[in-house]
Amino acid sequence: MNPSLFRALRRCGGIMALAVAMPAAQAASDAGFPSRVISIVVPFSAGGGSDTVARILADGLSKQLNNPVIVENKTGASGNIGAEYVARARPDGHTLLFGSMGLMTVNRHLYKNMPFDPLKDFTAVARLYDTPHVIVANAKLPIASLQDLIDQAKARPGQISFGSAGAGTSTHLVGELFMHETQAKLLHVPYKGNGPALTDVVAGHIDVMFDQATNSVGHIKAGNLRALAVTSGTRVGNLPDVPTVAELKYPGLETTSWTVLAAPAGTPAAVVQKLAEAVKAVLADEKIQAKILESGGVANFEGPQAATKLVEADDKRWGSLIKAAGIGAN
Template identity: 45%
Template sequence: MLTRRSALIAAALTPLAAHAQSWAPSRPVRLVVPFPAGGATDVVARVLGEHMSGTLGQPVVVENRTGAGGNVGAETVVRSPPDGHNLLMGTMGGLTINPHLYRGMSFDPARDLVGIGMAFETVHVLIVHPAVPATTVGELIALAKAQPTRLAYGSAGAGSSTHMVAELFRLTAGIELTHVPYRGSAPALNDTVAGTVQIMLDQLPSCIGQVQAGRVRALAVTGAARHPLLPEVPSMAEAGLAGASATSWGAIMAPTGTPAPAIARLNAALNAALGDVSVRARLVQAGADPVSSTPEAVAERMRTETAMWGRVVREANITIN
């Protein structure tokens, strides 16, 4: 017998399911990835696109359009016909951070894009060089307060997720750290391992090998809970810094004006892919935790995080060249 809660959920999903049956793509669907081929976002898009092709009955073709921190690819989709055949693999940076950093953006992600559904999340890990005399977040904060600006953290560059998440941590903890931007996460991680910089808030897939090898020490993860790959490492919330919780994430987007039946059908195809065991395994192998959602959940996450990252940009006075 249906419970009241399950009946309400079923009622909410009925219109979406009805829409999903009333539209189908009439030609190949383009999925724009605003980053180079071979990266984690590109891999996720290709894995999901392959499964979605079978569900939709038309190929989902991944197209890489790079430049301006993801803005070039996003604008390509924004300027495309809103007919369900043009999609974007959007990311946290492009959808919620770039509007605060690129003052000359010709589009507004919140206004000009609509969510199809979430796709993946990646937690960050607060890591320190083994020579740093801190084994907990609390000890690191005390050390930083005792030696303001002496500790340095590396990032993939100004405005990158490894920069923004680190600044969120710094602001929440109320400490001063010196930012050392690199051209990419790999050189920043290498210098953290070498001790040239002492701290990094790297994405888990990038640093897990160095953590497991003992070349860096993990103090916390930025997800809502502990991560299965690092079960002994507390979350930021457990460490007393719930305000420093944040993840990098991706969502499939479409141009605003895309018909509701197309959004519903694409959402159903995306969630079917994310529910497939083999797809989930391939995403995890690529370092992405699969996440499914409704289009409304994407919009709410964009609203919440656009406000959050705007505060970080303002309070940390972050600019890009």
């Protein structure tokens, strides 16, 4: 046989063998997963809403995967410390991030020299749940509707105040989104935390707030706050009479504070898919959905591709808004 032809056939045979072997290798790449305890890192303090839902998820995943799943709280720097820990972890699916919208899309536009890039250093596993916002006004104010708020804010630019949990928080950004979409000017009053801001809206020291719905429901039902609209795509279960912003002809105000489960970049696709399928099964359980609702969230599963698109889209949305408004972190 011609030596050149022989060498060519050998190369061809090697390529064919590799082509046959690759699907088998991919199929088997999750065969040993999980092989040890899975850790879900919550970059916020224990006892909060995120921590509560993470523990609900961890319990469900433990049963689905027949493997221990624990929650670790690694706090600091608005979640950046915990996120960096996961970004630097071995990409094998055993260390995961409970990633909030702020952490995954907002922080990198607020903080300089972040030691990780949420878009490059993580692989989205699944969208987990959403936290709707509600636009509330002090009940004693003559603001009966969303349109009233817009009209009065335009008539008195900068004289109606809105409180937030701090610069760059979701309660601030939704307020900035409101001003951007309606061209109405409000006065932003940042607080150090959600509680003090909400207390001052109830007391009448500030006028309105773009609050996460779970925080305001009690005050709305007690008559201390008037709910003008929710920013979610559908009405909120415990506020069924409050219209959505889209119903009121302001679809550009539609947004929720979502949370995704993320793995370090480079985690095998088969492992990501196995985790996503387990998450889907957990969130399909009506009892789990009810527990998440009690904690202020609405279960909303989406797989890896949709979750990735969500992160990328909101990174662009909030990044451009932060730049246009000149927002910086506290």
